[in-house]
Amino acid sequence: MAELLILIFSFFIFLYFLYFIGKDDFVIIRKDIPLEKIFSIAILAGLVGIFSARLTFIIFSSKFGYLNPIVFFALPYYPGLSLIGGVTGGSLFIYLYSLYKKIQVGRIFDLFIMSFSGILPISLFLNIIYMQGKESMIQNIMFIASIIILIIFSKFLFPYASKGEIKDGSLGLVFVLILSFIQFTFDLLLDIKNFSFFSVEHLFILSVFFISLILIINQEIMNKFLAKK
Numbered sequence: 001m002a003e004l005l006i007l008i009f010s011f012f013i014f015l016y017f018l019y020f021i022g023k024d025d026f027v028i029i030r031k032d033i034p035l036e037k038i039f040s041i042a043i044l045a046g047l048v049g050i051f052s053a054r055l056t057f058i059i060f061s062s063k064f065g066y067l068n069p070i071v072f073f074a075l076p077y078y079p080g081l082s083l084i085g086g087v088t089g090g091s092l093f094i095y096l097y098s099l100y101k102k103i104q105v106g107r108i109f110d111l112f113i114m115s116f117s118g119i120l121p122i123s124l125f126l127n128i129i130y131m132q133g134k135e136s137m138i139q140n141i142m143f144i145a146s147i148i149i150l151i152i153f154s155k156f157l158f159p160y161a162s163k164g165e166i167k168d169g170s171l172g173l174v175f176v177l178i179l180s181f182i183q184f185t186f187d188l189l190l191d192i193k194n195f196s197f198f199s200v201e202h203l204f205i206l207s208v209f210f211i212s213l214i215l216i217i218n219q220e221i222m223n224k225f226l227a228k229k
Contacts, residue, residue, distance in 0.1 A: 002130050003075065003076065003079050003127070003130065004076045006123060006126045006127055006130065007050070007075075007123075009126070010119050010122065010123040010126070011046055013119050013122060014042070014046075014115050014116060014118075014119040015039065015042060017114075017115035017118045017119060018038065018039070018042055018112065018115040019035060019039075021114055021115060022035055022038055022111050023035060025107070025111065025162075026162075027107045027168070028104070028107065028111075031103070031104050031107075033103055033104065033108075037101075037103070038108065038111070041094065041097060041098070041108065041112075042112065044093065044097065045090045045093050045094050045097075045112065046090070048089055048090055048093040049086040049087070049089050049090030049093070050081070050086060051089065052085050052086055052088065052089020052090065053081040053082050053083065053085045053086030053089065054066075054072060054075070054080070054081055054082075055085065055089075056082040056084070056085025056086075056088075056089070056201075056204070057080040057081050057082040057085060058072075058080070059201075060082060060199075060200060060201035060204075061080065066078060066080070082201075083142075083179070083183070084179060084180055084183050084204070084205055084208065085204075087116070087175075087176060087179060088176070088208055090112075091109065091112075091113075091176060094108060094109050094112055095109065104168065105168075106168025106169030106170075106172075107168045107169075109168075109169050109171075109172040110161055110168060110169060110170075110171040110172050112172070113171060113172035113176075114153060114154075114158055114171065116175075117146070117150050117153050117154075117175060118150060118154075120146040120149075120150070121143060121146040121147045121150055124139065124142060124146055125143060127139065128140065128143060137190060138186050138187075138190060141186055142182070142183075142186070145182050149175070149178060149179075153171070153175070157171055157174065158171065166220070167219050167220060169219065170216055170219055170220055173212045173215050173219070174212075174216065176208060176212045177209060177212040177213055177216065180205050180206075180208045180212065181209055183205055184202060184205045184206065184209065187201075187202065187205075
């Protein structure tokens with residue numbers, strides 16, 4: 001039950017961060033996108049993200065008994081969510097939904113990711129407190145990594161994105177790229193003997209990493225190079 005409460009609490013703090021960042025965003029204001037619409041997308045993306053996080057956890061851990069609808073939604077009694085699965089599923093939903101509604105998909109994605117990077121350390125810290133010393137090494141490392149990511153994004157990348165020096169959407173892609181790289185690297189270093197490049201989880205993480213990398217290169221390098229021509 002505590003994990004569910006942490007999840008709900010984290011989501012409400014995420015909405016506050018989203019409001020705080022989005023209310024003065026010049027692109028959102030110029031495009032006349034109401035915050036109510038952004039909040040609606042956030043709620044839908046949150047639900048999709050939790051669903052995809054749950055589904056990918058089941059697939060990665062081969063706990064297919066969790067596909068039983070009663071067990072699938074009984075998070076307090078049968079915990080298990082995949083962070084990379086939730087971020088990927090939520091990001092994909094934001095992209096497709098924004099395209100469907102014909103709103104500024106890149107900027108919306110960046111605002112969501114920036115807000116998520118703010119709540120991630122808080123959520124991981126609360127989870128560590130709940131575990132009371134029983135957390136795994138990777139949970140502690142991910143907590144430290146999330147703080148470093150937040151500092152990098154808030155102090156360096158987000159100001160550049162706000163000035164238009166980084167294309168809309170690139171900030172979110174960089175976050176997904178870093179997150180997938182960290183998770184893959186930690187899985188490798190913490191269990192080298194039993195590590196398999198061809199497991200479903202690691203193939204998924206590698207796919208997310210390279211797709212993000214290709215999209216960033218195309219958006220930040222190739223498009224600028226072609227524009228000069």
